[in-house]
Amino acid sequence: MTQITNGSESKDNVEKERSGTGFWSIVQSVGAGLIGVQSSKNRERDFTEGKPLHFIIGGLIGTAIFLFFVWLIVQYLLATS
Numbered sequence: 001m002t003q004i005t006n007g008s009e010s011k012d013n014v015e016k017e018r019s020g021t022g023f024w025s026i027v028q029s030v031g032a033g034l035i036g037v038q039s040s041k042n043r044e045r046d047f048t049e050g051k052p053l054h055f056i057i058g059g060l061i062g063t064a065i066f067l068f069f070v071w072l073i074v075q076y077l078l079a080t081s
Helices: 007-017 023-035 040-049 052-080
Strands: none
Touching: 023 040, 023 052
16 A cells, blocks of 8 residues: 655655754854864764754854954954054
């Protein structure tokens, strides 16, 4: 006997498989990725459970914060020289 499924059931299965990771997990993954020390275990978890948009947004925010701190250090060094 064959089972007929509609599109919403398969969509639900995909959503369950990619339920996402928590906020702090994304922050940790983005931070580790920015400095290049992401473990293969965490990278595998991110690719299987995470949603790409969350990591893209996290990466953009992380990069902006990094650039802000670089700019802040440069401004401080210029002001004190």
